[in-house]
Amino acid sequence: MTRTCLLLVSWLAMSAGPASGQSSTEMQKITGGTFVPLYGADSAEVHIDDFYLDVYPVTNAQFVDFVRSYPNWRRSQVIRLFADQNYLRTWADDTTLGAGMLPRAPVTYVSWFAAKAYCECLGKRLPTMDEWEYVAMADEKQKDARADSLFNQRIISGYETPDTHIQPVGSTYRNFWGIYDMHGLIWEWTSDFNSVLISGESRKDGDTDRNLFCAAGSVNATDLMNYAAFMRYALRGSIKARYSLRSLGFRCAKDVSE
Amino acid sequence: MRKAHITMLFLLAGLLLAAACGQSQKNAAPTLYQCPMKCEGGKTYPRQINCPVCNMKLQPLTDGPEKKANTAEIPELSIFHLSSEWHTQAGDTVTFRDFQGDILVVVMIYTSCKSACPRLVADMRNIHQKVGRADGIKYIFVSIDPETDTPDRLKEFARKNLLESDEWVFLHGSTDDVREFSNVVAVKYKKISPIDFSHSNIISVFDRNGVLYYQQEGLGVDNKEIVAKIKALRERGR
Numbered sequence: 181m182t183r184t185c186l187l188l189v190s191w192l193a194m195s196a197g198p199a200s201g202q203s204s205t206e207m208q209k210i211t212g213g214t215f216v217p218l219y220g221a222d223s224a225e226v227h228i229d230d231f232y233l234d235v236y237p238v239t240n241a242q243f244v245d246f247v248r249s250y251p252n253w254r255r256s257q258v259i260r261l262f263a264d265q266n267y268l269r270t271w272a273d274d275t276t277l278g279a280g281m282l283p284r285a286p287v288t289y290v291s292w293f294a295a296k297a298y299c300e301c302l303g304k305r306l307p308t309m310d311e312w313e314y315v316a317m318a319d320e321k322q323k324d325a326r327a328d329s330l331f332n333q334r335i336i337s338g339y340e341t342p343d344t345h346i347q348p349v350g351s352t353y354r355n356f357w358g359i360y361d362m363h364g365l366i367w368e369w370t371s372d373f374n375s376v377l378i379s380g381e382s383r384k385d386g387d388t389d390r391n392l393f394c395a396a397g398s399v400n401a402t403d404l405m406n407y408a409a410f411m412r413y414a415l416r417g418s419i420k421a422r423y424s425l426r427s428l429g430f431r432c433a434k435d436v437s438e
Numbered sequence: 439m440r441k442a443h444i445t446m447l448f449l450l451a452g453l454l455l456a457a458a459c460g461q462s463q464k465n466a467a468p469t470l471y472q473c474p475m476k477c478e479g480g481k482t483y484p485r486q487i488n489c490p491v492c493n494m495k496l497q498p499l500t501d502g503p504e505k506k507a508n509t510a511e512i513p514e515l516s517i518f519h520l521s522s523e524w525h526t527q528a529g530d531t532v533t534f535r536d537f538q539g540d541i542l543v544v545v546m547i548y549t550s551c552k553s554a555c556p557r558l559v560a561d562m563r564n565i566h567q568k569v570g571r572a573d574g575i576k577y578i579f580v581s582i583d584p585e586t587d588t589p590d591r592l593k594e595f596a597r598k599n600l601l602e603s604d605e606w607v608f609l610h611g612s613t614d615d616v617r618e619f620s621n622v623v624a625v626k627y628k629k630i631s632p633i634d635f636s637h638s639n640i641i642s643v644f645d646r647n648g649v650l651y652y653q654q655e656g657l658g659v660d661n662k663e664i665v666a667k668i669k670a671l672r673e674r675g676r
Contacts, residue, residue: 251498260514260515261515261516261520262519292621296618372617374620374624374625374626374627375627375628377627377628377636377637377638417626420621421621
């Protein structure tokens with residue numbers, strides 16, 4: 181089914197140009213590898229296959245085009261199973277951005293279901309959490325800058341800056357892979373965000389309530405010093421797929437076909 | 439000639455797109471556009487371009503009333519809106535909508551699990567026993583390990599656990615659809631080794647319209663409350 185979507189996209193690109201409708205963000209190929217995420221599997225190391233990732237987060241303008249083509253995802257039409265009441269709440273109406281919102285700013289107030297549907301309609305998918313973290317550990321020059329305290333400091337201060345989500349995409353640095361805005365603009369949905377088995381509610385975490393999560397004892401932070409990553413995982417652990425949050429957006433990924 | 443060809447492609451592509459993106463949506467078809475002057479009769483376009491004949495902007499066609507009626511009876515929070523298809527241990531292909539009219543008691547497990555899942559299965563069995571009369575109630579196990587848990591394997595699991603009567607249903611779906619369903623019931627899971635998963639221990643109860651009614655969290659907890667909830671739903675009648 182995804183393939184049929186792909187066909188259309190490539191056909192449109194060839195004959196009609198990107199005139200209107202949902203425009204697809206340029207992608208960069210990410211060369212796979214092995215790394216140790218903050219929360220990994222038993223063996224700690226995670227292997228990432230080659231994949232493509234959108235250079236920028238999905239923008240307001242792109243999302244307007246999406247809901248124009250797919251009325252089911254308009255604010256007044258979306259069903260509550262797939263998005264809470266905050267969905268696109270800052271828009272003026274179903275297909276118009278709110279006053280002062282930049283078309284080139286990242287779309288936020290979108291649920292996981294909506295983000296997933298958006299990517300699927302372009303023949304893409306959401307990146308996995310491990311893929312996202314793999315790309316996010318790069319600074320301008322290195323694939324893995326996590327050991328660099330200045331890099332971590334920069335991420336943290338980005339988290340502390342209010343209203344970064346209203347700036348246009350591409351406002352932050354271009355990393356080693358040619359990808360922008362992994363840090364400093366918004367938080368981003370990942371396909372398996374709900375694989376973080378911490379609840380974000382400390383009463384339910386830790387040893388006192390292992391009954392809630394099977395084998396939860398094996399999921400521990402590999403590097404508690406990595407505070408920025410810890411914040412991301414904590415956020416993922418505390419949100420639900422229907423939620424639409426002020427500074428939570430997304431970008432799409434794609435498999436590398438043989 | 440070429441124009442007609444392109445139009446055909448557009449229409450075809452529109453249909454395909456509708457199929458591809460129809461997942462998880464209220465009604466699968468995207469808006470179609472038509473010239474307000476009907477220059478080309480009833481011809482529709484998937485996008486709001488200008489009419490190739492009179493150059494007026496095409497207008498969106500409003501949904502037919504019958505389409506609205508079709509989904510109106512399903513509450514917005516119902517899992518019947520999920521379009522995902524599942525295979526049962528009996529080899530049938532079903533959607534959640536096929537369970538409309540039944541009370542659903544749902545748990546997510548994987549069959550190679552050695553620690554929590556046997557206890558979850560026991561919990562389901564205990565609930566089943568206390569609730570008694572199972573007509574109009576389905577006890578559903580959704581596998582979080584679709585690669586291993588083929589319908590055949592699920593069937594074998596059902597047989598070994600003596601869960602073979604009609605009210606026990608085991609579902610196998612695609613990795614994506616399992617992830618989507620887990621998000622609907624707020625179950626978290628992660629593959630932590632080739633054979634093991636971490637997962638939340640949650641048993642969910644859905645009413646006859648597929649709306650989440652109650653969730654029991656934890657293993658081996660007192661099931662008095664969940665049993666009472668299921669019985670209350672059953673008393674509500676159809």
